[in-house]
Structures are given as structure tokens and as C-alpha cells.
Amino acid sequence: MTASGQPGSVGVVETSTVRLFNEDAPLVLASGETLAPVDVAYETYGVLDAEASNAVFICHALTGDAHAAGYHADATRPGWWDNLIGPGKPLDTDRFFVICANLIGGCQGSTGPSSTNPETGQAYGLDFPLLEVSDLVTVHRALVAHLGITRLLAVVGGSLGGMQALQWALSHPDDLANAVVVASSSRLTAQNIAFSAVARRAIMADRQFRNGQYAAEGTLPAVGLSIARMMAHITYLSEDAFTEKFGRAPQFETSRRGFGIDFAVESYLDHQGTTFLERFDALSYLYLTRVMDYFDPFADPHALDRIRERPVRHLVLSFDTDWRFSTDHSLRIVRRLERAGVPVSFRELTSAYGHDSFLLASPTYHATLTAYFDHALEVGP
Amino acid sequence: MTASGQPGSVGVVETSTVRLFNEDAPLVLASGETLAPVDVAYETYGVLDAEASNAVFICHALTGDAHAAGYHADATRPGWWDNLIGPGKPLDTDRFFVICANLIGGCQGSTGPSSTNPETGQAYGLDFPLLEVSDLVTVHRALVAHLGITRLLAVVGGSLGGMQALQWALSHPDDLANAVVVASSSRLTAQNIAFSAVARRAIMADRQFRNGQYAAEGTLPAVGLSIARMMAHITYLSEDAFTEKFGRAPQFETSRRGFGIDFAVESYLDHQGTTFLERFDALSYLYLTRVMDYFDPFADPHALDRIRERPVRHLVLSFDTDWRFSTDHSLRIVRRLERAGVPVSFRELTSAYGHDSFLLASPTYHATLTAYFDHALEVGP
Numbered sequence: 202m203t204a205s206g207q208p209g210s211v212g213v214v215e216t217s218t219v220r221l222f223n224e225d226a227p228l229v230l231a232s233g234e235t236l237a238p239v240d241v242a243y244e245t246y247g248v249l250d251a252e253a254s255n256a257v258f259i260c261h262a263l264t265g266d267a268h269a270a271g272y273h274a275d276a277t278r279p280g281w282w283d284n285l286i287g288p289g290k291p292l293d294t295d296r297f298f299v300i301c302a303n304l305i306g307g308c309q310g311s312t313g314p315s316s317t318n319p320e321t322g323q324a325y326g327l328d329f330p331l332l333e334v335s336d337l338v339t340v341h342r343a344l345v346a347h348l349g350i351t352r353l354l355a356v357v358g359g360s361l362g363g364m365q366a367l368q369w370a371l372s373h374p375d376d377l378a379n380a381v382v383v384a385s386s387s388r389l390t391a392q393n394i395a396f397s398a399v400a401r402r403a404i405m406a407d408r409q410f411r412n413g414q415y416a417a418e419g420t421l422p423a424v425g426l427s428i429a430r431m432m433a434h435i436t437y438l439s440e441d442a443f444t445e446k447f448g449r450a451p452q453f454e455t456s457r458r459g460f461g462i463d464f465a466v467e468s469y470l471d472h473q474g475t476t477f478l479e480r481f482d483a484l485s486y487l488y489l490t491r492v493m494d495y496f497d498p499f500a501d502p503h504a505l506d507r508i509r510e511r512p513v514r515h516l517v518l519s520f521d522t523d524w525r526f527s528t529d530h531s532l533r534i535v536r537r538l539e540r541a542g543v544p545v546s547f548r549e550l551t552s553a554y555g556h557d558s559f560l561l562a563s564p565t566y567h568a569t570l571t572a573y574f575d576h577a578l579e580v581g582p
Numbered sequence: 583m584t585a586s587g588q589p590g591s592v593g594v595v596e597t598s599t600v601r602l603f604n605e606d607a608p609l610v611l612a613s614g615e616t617l618a619p620v621d622v623a624y625e626t627y628g629v630l631d632a633e634a635s636n637a638v639f640i641c642h643a644l645t646g647d648a649h650a651a652g653y654h655a656d657a658t659r660p661g662w663w664d665n666l667i668g669p670g671k672p673l674d675t676d677r678f679f680v681i682c683a684n685l686i687g688g689c690q691g692s693t694g695p696s697s698t699n700p701e702t703g704q705a706y707g708l709d710f711p712l713l714e715v716s717d718l719v720t721v722h723r724a725l726v727a728h729l730g731i732t733r734l735l736a737v738v739g740g741s742l743g744g745m746q747a748l749q750w751a752l753s754h755p756d757d758l759a760n761a762v763v764v765a766s767s768s769r770l771t772a773q774n775i776a777f778s779a780v781a782r783r784a785i786m787a788d789r790q791f792r793n794g795q796y797a798a799e800g801t802l803p804a805v806g807l808s809i810a811r812m813m814a815h816i817t818y819l820s821e822d823a824f825t826e827k828f829g830r831a832p833q834f835e836t837s838r839r840g841f842g843i844d845f846a847v848e849s850y851l852d853h854q855g856t857t858f859l860e861r862f863d864a865l866s867y868l869y870l871t872r873v874m875d876y877f878d879p880f881a882d883p884h885a886l887d888r889i890r891e892r893p894v895r896h897l898v899l900s901f902d903t904d905w906r907f908s909t910d911h912s913l914r915i916v917r918r919l920e921r922a923g924v925p926v927s928f929r930e931l932t933s934a935y936g937h938d939s940f941l942l943a944s945p946t947y948h949a950t951l952t953a954y955f956d957h958a959l960e961v962g963p
Contacts, residue, residue: 331839331840390821390825391821391827391845391846391847392816392825394830394845394848395816395848395851398812398845398847398848398851399809399812399816399851401841402808402851402852403809405841406808408789427783428780428783428809431780432813435776438773440771440772443772443773443776444771446772449769458712458876459712460782460786463875464772464775464779464875465772467775470779471783474783487841491841494844495839497830524821
């Protein structure tokens with residue numbers, strides 16, 4: 202809490218990078234393939250207490266990164282979950298030690314398909330190995346060990362982040378006391394896969410994609426990547442949110458009708474598509490969407506064996522207007538966990554904003570998280 | 583009805599073409615611009631009775647054409663609404679005379695942006711004028727006059743076709759006794775526009791689009807057009823229909839995971855995108871989606887003046903799983919018409935298949951149409 206009593210910012214932060222796997226001790230993936238070196242970019246907020254008992258790990262969603270809170274020295278925009286993390290906020294950094302790491306396969310400092318392949322000296326491109334959610338968890342665990350933490354108070358994530366929290370709890374229940382799974386899914390639907398398939402097609406069919414070697418060839422599949430983002434962004438908002446934000450408002454007072462930007466909603470999408478190019482990599486988009494397509498932990502009949510022995514408390518939240526991962530997705534997770542005797546608290550929250558609600562600071566949502574985290578801290582890891 | 587008593591086919595049909603406007607008498611568009619020549623491709627099924635009192639005009643949707651029923655001599659697939667039109671079917675061609683015309687702006691025989699501009703000898707490209715739904719109706723009316731019909735028993739359409747039926751009834755209520763508006767809208771939402779905006783972007787950003795001059799340059803924006811189709815197709819089916827048809831089934835029994843076609847739903851979308859290239863034109867896609875974006879007849883405070891004086895009976899139908907034009911869209915039309923004293927029969931029908939349900943032959947849907955058309959014929963035009 203700041204001196205004024207208002208929730209505050211964690212202030213200026215920097216991203217650190219650590220090499221967690223190298224040629225001598227490579228990352229062994231779920232597929233059996235190995236990857237080295239593996240660097241991970243991460244940030245931390247708050248102070249780890251003497252017993253290392255107040256650590257919360259944040260897992261980011263498809264296009265997130267390690268910069269979850271505070272400000273980079275040269276930036277005006279805070280981290281992507283700054284409304285959640287900071288003094289006096291639900292993850293109160295006066296009490297919690299919060300960690301966020303860029304995913305492997307990503308493009309903001311952690312090793313990904315556009316990193317240099319040591320065997321060729323060029324970007325991996327499509328030679329980068331396919332990943333699974335469990336691989337993302339393997340790397341997170343290595344970072345947590347590097348930070349000297351043996352047990353996390355909680356793992357928290359929305360969307361793809363929630364998948365990581367769920368997988369972590371299922372595979373390594375000794376690692377964490379709580380998993381917070383927001384607006385997520387244990388299994389994409391055909392429609393979910395369809396949207397990502399079209400996005401990938403747009404990227405790969407872009408002539409500038411050059412079979413994934415665009416970095417070496419000095420090109421950029423900008424058209425495909427921006428189309429992918431524009432389309433995906435439609436699925437992140439509810440129809441009502443689009444109506445409320447834009448309706449049928451024209452973009453310009455006097456416009457000659459045409460095929461450019463006539464409506465305000467077109468300008469918004471155009472902006473989404475364009476700014477995305479500055480911060481995201483086309484290959485990462487392919488790899489991380491495919492990670493989501495294949496995620497299906499409960500297909501393994503032994504998925505719940507470990508957590509049954511060592512329950513991890515779960516908070517599962519959905520939003521009533523989320524049509525990307527509707528409440529049905531969350532309820533499937535809840536049913537599976539409850540059948541295994543895992544303690545689960547579930548809420549469907551009201552929000553006008555669809556899937557993106559998990560990133561927003563609606564009062565009921567944040568009050569729910571605050572209550573859960575306060576109790577988690579009281580109980581301890 | 584066929585000899586066997588089972589609903590039958592109208593048999594082999596041919597598409598006719600007629601020049602309805604020429605340089606001496608050009609088509610005057612709502613915008614004030616003129617267009618000439620204007621050719622229209624159309625088909626008819628059944629026989630016009632002596633009083634010309636049994637004519638029903640079918641308006642096609644975005645990617646339809648004049649071939650609504652029966653078989654072309656060299657084809658194995660029937661017309662797109664063959665389940666509705668034929669002996670013993672809801673539009674029983676033993677009793678009704680049914681007309682369907684390719685839209686101007688389209689690409690299956692009627693004048694459109696890929697037709698030759700007489701001023702240049704090249705395809706119009708983006709020099710083709712922007713159209714409104716009322717322009718489509720103007721051309722339909724000229725065809726009806728050409729066929730010697732002064733008053734239609736009904737105008738029928740789904741989606742963009744329903745918009746034409748509604749506009750026709752509002753603008754020229756003397757022309758028709760009944761308007762059947764299925765799975766349609768009087769006003770697209772921001773989300774509706776957003777999907778079309780991304781589709782147009784995919785087409786126009788394709789380097790083969792060549793600012794609309796692809797025909798002259800011998801290229802084809804195939805990538806953009808197939809992306810547009812794949813994405814749009816997702817919005818035509820309900821999420822449940824995708825789940826029922828494909829679920830998470832793999833496409834191949836043994837597949838190496840990758841970024842190609844791993845899931846059955848990906849194969850389906852790929853097929854949709856590829857086959858679309860054979861039958862549709864990228865410029866038509868731009869023009870006709872923009873027609874839909876701008877459709878908003880009730881924005882005109884005088885929209886209902888004419889129909890109030892000369893009511894046209896309406897049947898408005900929606901499908902409960904249609905998330906492209908949900909029941910709310912239909913109810914807005916119903917409320918507007920009822921407020922003007924126009925007789926409206928409305929039903930929300932149950933269907934698992936989303937927006938595309940209007941093309942399918944579910945029993946309740948077809949029973950509803952049969953009852954409505956039978957009564958319409960009894961009352962007369």
C-alpha cells in the first residue's frame with residue numbers, strides 16, 4: 202500500500218535472464234527431444250520471506266511476457282497484470298513474492314523458435330521442437346529451483362496461463378499449495394482449434410514467412426501475423442463489449458465509403474494488428490497456439506493419481522461472456538478435480554468483456570482473488 | 583411431387599442471362615452513380631400461371647448464385663437451396679414459379695467488379711461502384727418486370743438474402759404480398775463488421791490482389807480469399823456443430839505433430855478455403871460484405887412510411903444457435919415492423935447448426951415454410 206493508502210505500483214522493474222539448461226544438462230521435453238541452451242527471462246516483485254513461503258508464480262497467456270507488473274525504465278505502459286500485482290493489490294507485493302517468466306517458445310527473452318540454433322548459427326525456425334504445456338512447466342520449475350524456492354504458495358494464470366497452473370498441480374502437486382485457473386480450459390473445442398488453425402494458415406501462407414526462415418532472409422510475415430491477431434482479438438471480446446465500445450460508429454466524420462477503415466471497429470482492429478507486430482513473433486504464435494490445441498491432460502487416465510495423494514487447492518474462475526473458453530470449459534476442470542477429491546472453489550463471474558476479462562480489474566473478480574490469496578497466505582504453502 | 587409421391591427434383595436446369603440496363607438506360611444506384619451494361623444471370627423453376635400470381639423470388643446470401651435448385655447438365659451437386667425448391671417441397675414447383683438471380687456485384691454471371699469495364703476494356707476492379715442492398719433490389723425488380731410479373735407472391739431470403747427481402751418490402755410494398763426473412767439482420771453489430779473487416783484485410787493485403795487488378799495482371803489473391811472463407815465459415819456453424827462434426831478427432835491415424843493439418847477440423851477448413859477459390863471472386867467478396875456492413879434501413883426515419891400504407895406480410899425466422907445473426911437481430915426487425923402495423927409471424931427455431939441452418943432441411947423449419955407458402959398461395963399476391 203502506498204503512503205496515500207491507495208494501491209500502488211511496484212515501480213521500475215527490470216527483466217532478468219538466466220540460463221537454466223545447457224548442452225551438458227539440456228531440457229528434456231515431453232516428446233523426448235532435447236533443447237539447449239534454454240534461457241529464461243523473468244521478473245520478480247516483492248521480497249521472498251525468510252522461509253521462502255510467500256512465493257506466487259504467474260503464468261502468462263498466449264501473447265504475454267515476463268513483464269507482468271511495474272514499469273520498465275523507458276516505458277509508459279505498466280506490465281500486463283499490473284492491476285493485480287503491487288502494493289495493496291490482490292497480489293500485495295508488501296506480502297507476496299511474485300514471479301513471472303516468459304514462456305519458452307515465446308519471443309520476449311526466453312528461448313524460442315526465433316532464437317539462434319547453436320547447430321546452425323541461424324534462427325531455429327521450424328526446426329524448433331514442438332512443445333507441450335508440461336514442457337512450459339518443466340522450465341518454470343527449474344526457474345523456481347534457481348530462485349531457491351522448494352514450494353510455491355500459488356501458481357496463477359489465465360487462459361494458456363491457467364493451463365500451466367493446472368498442469369503443474371496435476372504433475373507436481375508437491376510444488377504448490379494453490380492453483381488459480383482463470384478463463385481457461387483443459388481441452389480446446391473444435392471451434393477453438395479452428396480459429397487458431399486459420400491464424401496459423403494466415404501466417405504460414407504469407408509469402409514472407411519463407412518456411413520459418415524469415416529472420417535469416419530478412420523478411421517478416423507481417424500481413425499474416427496481423428491478420429492472425431485481428432481475428433484472435435475478435436474472440437477475446439464479447440459481442441456486447443464490441444457493441445458498447447464501437448457499435449456502428451464511423452471512424453471519420455466525413456468518409457467516402459470504401460474498403461479501408463470506415464467504421465471505428467475497423468480502426469481498432471487495425472491498431473491491434475499493427476501494434477502486435479512490434480511485440481510478437483510469428484513463429485512463437487505458431488508454437489504456442491499448437492501447445493494449446495494439444496493440451497488435454499485428463500485424456501491421461503493417470504492424470505489425477507498424484508494430485509489425489511497430495512491435493513492442491515484450486516480456485517477456478519470463468520466469465521459469463523467469455524465465448525472463447527466458456528464456463529463449460531471451467532466446469533469440466535472442476536468436475537474432474539472434484540471427482541478426485543481435490544478441493545476446488547469455483548465461480549462464474551459477471552463481466553461484459555468476454556475472455557479478456559481475466560486481464561481486467563472488475564471489483565468482484567479482484568475481491569475474489571484477494572480473499573483467496575489472503576487465506577492462502579494465512580494457511581501457508 | 584414425383585410419381586413415387588416423394589419430393590423430387592426440378593431436374594436439369596440452365597442459367598439464363600439478360601441485359602437489364604445498358605448505356606442508354608443505365609442502372610442508377612442509390613449513391614447516384616450509374617452502371618451499364620448490367621447483365622443478370624437467373625434461373626426459374628416451375629411454370630408461371632396465367633395470372634402471373636404464383637411467382638416467388640429467391641434472394642441469395644453472400645456467396646450464393648442463381649443456381650438455387652435442380653442440376654446443371656454437367657454437375658453432380660444440385661443448386662444451393664434444392665431442399666426447399668422442387669416438386670413436393672416447401673416451394674412446390676408444381677404450384678409455384680420460382681426465380682433466383684445472381685446478385686450484381688457477384689461473380690456467377692451477373693455484372694460485378696470482375697466484369698469488363700467498357701470504358702477501359704479491363705475488369706472494373708476497385709472502380710466498380712459501391713452498392714447498397716437497395717441497388718440489389720432495383721436490379722431484381724427489373725428482372726421481375728422483364729419476366730412479365732407485376733406483383734410477387736413472395737420474396738424469400740436468408741442472411742444477406744433476407745436483407746434484400748426486407749428492403750424490397752420496405753421500399754416497394756406494392757411489389758410483393760409476402761417477405762420471408764430468415765437468419766437475417768437489419769443492422770450488423772460491431773462484431774459482425776469486425777469479422778468481415780478481417781476477411782477483407784486478408785484479401786486486400788494479399789500481394790496478389792494488386793489493388794484489385796489481379797485479373798489484368800494474371801494473379802489471384804488465393805491466400806487472402808481462402809483465409810477469408812475459412813474464418814467466415816467458423817462463424818456460420820455453431821460451436822456445438824463443430825464439436826459434433828469433428829470434436830478433437832485427428833485427421834490421420836498416425837501423424838507427426840506439426841503445423842499442417844493435424845486435426846479433422848483443420849482438414850475441413852482447408853477444404854472450405856480451397857474449394858471456395860473455384861467458385862468465388864475476391865472483389866465480389868469485398869463488395870458484397872460491404873453491402874452488408876452498411877445495411878441499416880431503419881436508420882431512415884421514413885423507412886416504414888410506405889409499408890405502413892400497404893402492409894406486406896412477413897415471416898421472420900431465426901435459429902437458436904445462430905451466433906452470426908442471433909435471434910436478437912430478428913427480433914429487432916419484428917419490433918420495427920409491428921410498431922408500423924405490419925403483420926409479422928416470428929419463430930425462433932431450434933437447430934444445432936448455427937447460421938447455416940437456413941440452408942438445411944430441418945423438419946420444423948420446412949414445415950413452417952410449407953404452411954406459410956401454402957397459405958400465401960391461397961390468399962394470392
